[in-house]
Amino acid sequence: MLKLQNISKQFDQKIVLENINLEINTGEIVSLLGPSGSGKTTLLNIILGLTKMDEGKIIFNGRDVSNVPMKDREFNIVFQDYALFPHLNAYENIVYGLRNKKGMDSEKELQEYIDFLELKPHLTKKIGELSGGQKQRVALARTLVTKPKILLLDEPLSALDGVIKESIKQRIQSIAKEYKLTTIIVTHDPEEALTLSDKVLIINRGNISQFGTSREIINQPSNDFVKDFILKQLQIKRQNIFNLFGEKYA
Template identity: 70%
Template sequence: MLVLKKIRKQFDGKVVLNGIDVEIANGEIVSMLGPSGSGKTTLLNIILGLTSMDSGTIIFNDKDISKLSMKERGFNIVFQDYALFPNLNAYKNIIYGVKNRPDLISKEELDGLIDFLELEPHLSKQISQLSGGQKQRVALARTLATKPKILLLDEPLSALDGVIKETIKDRIKAITREYHLTTIIVTHDPEEALTMSDKVLIIDQGKVSQFGTPNQVIHQPQNNFVEEFILRQLRIKRDNIYNLFEGCHA
């Protein structure tokens, strides 16, 4: 279990996170949802160990990891832009983090991961030759090859659309089930959060507005912000889809 206790962070005198208390069970998919500037990305970076917190405690599997480095924590992240190396082909990108660590993952495990993500036909391709969905799968494979204790995803679907987005969404859910991997996702899209996650953490102005199942968020919003934010964002998305459809038939 990952337990966050009274996490607080400020930048230049502005409070970004103010007393975050959350418990995430092993194997759960949790989406962190909120408007721009709400603090969700800062919280993701604090969990990763990339950003220090001003106060609070992080417990993982009954151990206080608050002062451990990012490497010592053993978590890993797939960034929004994938952060792939353009001078390396897909396979070399995948093995980049483990090429000097033969003890970390066996060839059989690596081959199984590549097969699971259906990447075998693309291993020799340069990154520029891959589609958005293929790049996302390569980034996931590279991260999973390091056997992270927790998988962190920063806006994993933002650069994708249509069938590709739904495919990657299903793939992420399948990965967490296959590897029983606790997964934390940052997203600005309520539809993504509600359809991908076991729990949704909604953050507003650095505080937890609600933490619950998608069903609880939809049918039992804890305050006006949750209700208005979810409905407003879904309405905007619906209207954008409608306008796009109308434009295609104008």
């Protein structure tokens, strides 16, 4: 569905991304994982159309969209801080993306998203009255009503913890499955990437260190960086990872 071909980017003569090649299938959840400064957020912004690449191509469903403006790519993003309007209530935030856009969701479809994300009891609440998990669900609903072809999420779980984090993780997985919605996530958290995604792209210093399933990355890390970044950071959490994945990681 989405192909990145030889994507490269520099800022002030510093290489941020170098010859990134990637293929993502319809309905897959793919996490872009790496330490701060690795280039993962720049890559997300290039896919979105917010940042222009220096070299390479973005092919979407067989069409070269490399020079297509962001508003015409039919991709949409949920930012890390949700970017909700505090003076509007939850419902008004959800439908805001439908303004001045034709062919968007009918009222019936809109209610389906609201029910799917269990937001009905919160529609009249102002943003300041919502919990972190509720804000995240409102932001997801606002994005979904615009019917994006690709959903982009920037650190979607970073402000959440405990039960709320697990709940939103399950929501993201359910959205991808229910709507066959290709989803790309930026995260710095290995546990989050490995338990949430179908595949994980590990980036280090602007280069791909490994791209594969969680099982492949845990059992067959491609180099020392992947070993250090994944396994050392998961020393405390490793049992949780293996418990979540079950026997296939035994």
